[in-house]
Amino acid sequence: MPTLNEVARRAGVTAATVSNVLRNRGRVGEETRQRVLEAVAALDYRPHLTARALAEGRAPTLALMVSSIANPFYPEFALAVERAARESGHFVIICNTNEDPLAGRAILQQIAGTLSEGVLVMNANLDFDDLHTTQANGTPVVLCMWERPDDPPGLPCVAVDFRLAGKLAGQHLIELGHTRIGAIVGSKSMGIHASRYDGFADAMREAGLDIVTTNTIHAPDTVQGGYAATFELLARDAGITAIFATNDLPALGAIDAAADMGRSVPHDLSIVGITDILLAQQWRPPLTTVAVPTVEAAGLAVALLREMIEEPQRAADRSNRRWRLLAASEPHLVVRGSTACCLRR
Amino acid sequence: MPTLNEVARRAGVTAATVSNVLRNRGRVGEETRQRVLEAVAALDYRPHLTARALAEGRAPTLALMVSSIANPFYPEFALAVERAARESGHFVIICNTNEDPLAGRAILQQIAGTLSEGVLVMNANLDFDDLHTTQANGTPVVLCMWERPDDPPGLPCVAVDFRLAGKLAGQHLIELGHTRIGAIVGSKSMGIHASRYDGFADAMREAGLDIVTTNTIHAPDTVQGGYAATFELLARDAGITAIFATNDLPALGAIDAAADMGRSVPHDLSIVGITDILLAQQWRPPLTTVAVPTVEAAGLAVALLREMIEEPQRAADRSNRRWRLLAASEPHLVVRGSTACCLRR
């Protein structure tokens, strides 16, 4: 691969000049400009991203920390992140933490500031102290989907009102006449699903309904998790007519479980989730869910990160306010085939 | 972030020595060693991956080119790639080409050799000339799942016998007594599904069955694609009792389509796919499919890439043989709920 110097030699100029024309730094004679451009083309020169980053005092990538890219939600988000990142010329490194805070720390320590210029954190069960440390060490960190706007994390983040999402899901079920509702709550890495459940509880309370705590169950955030949880739930209380899940994947599992138990969805059992992943509309029956602005959040997260990287002046403000919060648009209900009026009265 | 020099100063030695102890280069006095280690710990020093790569004449990452990480197959593969890559200390950059050869070329030109030290190519609809060029420019390229062992691409690759996969799928259907079989063939980016279909044709031929070409249809490699294709297929020939799809996603769509047309799967229509993605077992009914060694292929691909990076002597051999081929284990049939005996005779 040709270097700047080789291009310079061929064009009869010096590396500095080539650099200047390549970055449109102006103050370059039109004629030299042409010669340089020709040399670049002739040699098929391409800037060495690693060297450039080093010279600029930057790191050449952005890191996206997720628990596992194999979780069907993340790829949709990762795709949006990559698109946004590419617009600012960044490549993105996907880091699977596998929900292990220690693994997460190890990765963070290796790449933060040395390979990645900024870190995007999608629910990856990271230690908050670790995140604060990397932030303090000068590598911007953005939490991609903060769930509790009322409880800021002390780190820059994009907030999504998941409490509202939970409430919308609950209200939908209640409006359909359901009163005995089971809840499947995601395992609480970073306590992340608490606010969703709080929103659900809000809806119940406002409707004057009791929350039967035994009808609430924690489960892994997977199809299988929801599947097993549904069996458990209906074993505890066969009178349940609807299930609220804090995430789509378990909701999908609940649909399967109902079918396997001989309960037809939505007529014998209504099911609602949160997020609206691609799979939700492809399931049978398609899942009623509360859609969350995933792509928008990805764009905002990258924008926030870029701003922190490019305008370190604001770092000063930040050190006062400690964090910035960008709010994404609000969740909204998407009614599909997994919910219906309660027949039992 | 502290640098090598700062650590050196604190330990009262020079940067070279610190480097030596950090990389266990030996020939360092035990006592100095301790002092250095203390300084490293005290300063919380971490090597600058970008600088290190530059000094070593390497690039700090591996690139994984996929058409879109949002396709449910890729994340499973990407996860396996990342695990394998991390073992050799590499981070991986996910590059979504969006099936656009020009976008793919642009990415390749930017990162090959400058940010990524090797390139893994999963079906991304890249221009082969571009791949040969990057390979020739000194950046190793590995094709992750080459479909036609009999038709080597002139590039190092991990081969999976997809022709056999297609044959196994066909044989399964035939053994169940099906004779009028529709085929949904993925859109032919890189001609990638041709061998799968060839395998299916092999099975048909060996069984003395005719292939009705109008019962073969091309469709995008998605659930929706398979859904629409199934309607089209049954409109053309209502007598079809089974469908072979060259990929799981369209097969899943076929299941949905059958349900929406009032045909029960598997009794009115049997459906088989290829790959065995996670979703296959979660669908209703669960998909019968031919499993392909995804994780193994990922491991082999990374291993091959590493070898090419680390032992450039072999590059010489390579220039003779032009490419190397690693074969993954063979595909095998996984019978689930989407296939049954043909009732119509």
Add this chain to the structure above:
DNA sequence: GTGAAAGCGCTAACAC
């Protein structure tokens, strides 16, 4: 307008 020189953080000969 263009070049010379220093430096980003690190590694790798080689000398002592």
Add this chain to the structure above:
DNA sequence: GTGTTAGCGCTTTCAC
């Protein structure tokens, strides 16, 4: 064993 020196490929300040 440890230090010195040069250099990876690039950017940037500052002379000229």
